[in-house]
Amino acid sequence: MLRFFSGTLVLLVFAAECHSAPASGPVEVKKSPVALNILEQRLNPGGLVGQCKTNDSDRISSLSGNPNEMSRWRNGYVVQLSPEWNTEQAQLIEGALYELSSKICIPIRKFATGAPAYGDFVYIQKGGDRTGCYSTGVGRQGGRQVINLQENGCVTKGIIMHENIHAMGFNHEQTRPDRDNFITIYPDQIEDGNAQYQYKVYSGSLTFGVPYDTQSIMHYGSYDFSKYGNPTMRKKDGSIINSQRNALTDSDISKLRKMYNC
Ligand SMILES: [Zn+2]
Structure with a gap:
């Protein structure tokens, strides 16, 4: 009987913890298990490299090295990848962010794909032909902002870094x-x-x-x-x-x- 009750108690506590657990937060990006240049070659067999274009309509937000302290990611830079990216594309994007994070001192974290995301974060979406590569902001905008990577032409380590550096605060x-x-x-x-x-x-x-x-x-x-x-x-x-x-x-x-x- 004692065993029955203690087992039930454990189950009840476990269920209560699951029920009250907050949505999982962002975790630090990881190094790609495959070398980034190998992924790049597989994903861009034609060697296509797209031009970057920004669609910032607000000229104030286009300052490079934005002096507005509010535009900085003081608590870490946060992204979420669209579920449209396949495994290798996601590895290249996350791997490029990991390499970027290794050069600077702010952590780069990501919300799990498809999970509820909240706070300030950059949603990295897959773009169709002629959508280009762009960031909707230079620096942190507050809430959700977007980086678009055209699937054919923008999914390279350098362009991924380039667009994320826009979102971190630098223009061209x-x-x-x-x-x-x-x-x-x-x-x-x-x-x-x-x-x-x-x-x-x-x-x-x-x-x-x-x-x-x-x-x-x-x-x-x-x-x-x-x-x-x-x-x-x-x-x-x-x-x-x-x-x-x-x-x-x-x-x-x-x-x-x-x-x-x-
Ligand atoms: Zn650019």
């Missing part, structure tokens, strides 16, 4: 207030529409004393968003800028670490 390198000392922009050569905003100077942007870097993972290349196929910008010595989306540069890491007081 060529929007820095000091850019005219290093590059020349040709406004007439830039596509009309939203692309024009990616070549403006945002004078309130913070650079944290880190030198301008044409090889930043956040810098456009000379032929991105070109209206007629001519360069939209050049270095001051006249040479072409080849954008790279392979790795963070020392300056990319330095800016993030300074923004987050590492």
Whole structure:
């Protein structure tokens, strides 16, 4: 009889704990079990690399190194992946975030896919053709914000990092207030529409004393968003800028670490 009662008691306590348990919170992202370059090759057999485009309509939110303290992720950067991503795509996205987290001092956490998410977080959604790669905000917006990765062209380690760095608080390198000392922009050569905003100077942007870097993972290349196929910008010595989306540069890491007081 005693055994019966004690067993029942354990079951009742267990049931009560399950019933009152809060929704599971975000957990830190993990290293990919498969090398990221292998995943990239499998997922992009044609070597496609999409252009980044942001659809920020609010110019204030487009400041690079946003000086607004409210735009920082002081308690950690939080994401949730759409259930539409397959296993390898999800591994690459999480693996790229893990690599990013290893360079900076704020934790990167994720809500389980499909679980209820709450608070401030970035929802990483799969985009169809011609949706592009973009972040709906530069820095923390409050509540749910979105990163869109076009399935064909944006699912690479570098682009995943690039978009998440937007959401952490940086716009494109060529929007820095000091850019005219290093590059020349040709406004007439830039596509009309939203692309024009990616070549403006945002004078309130913070650079944290880190030198301008044409090889930043956040810098456009000379032929991105070109209206007629001519360069939209050049270095001051006249040479072409080849954008790279392979790795963070020392300056990319330095800016993030300074923004987050590492
Ligand atoms: Zn971008």
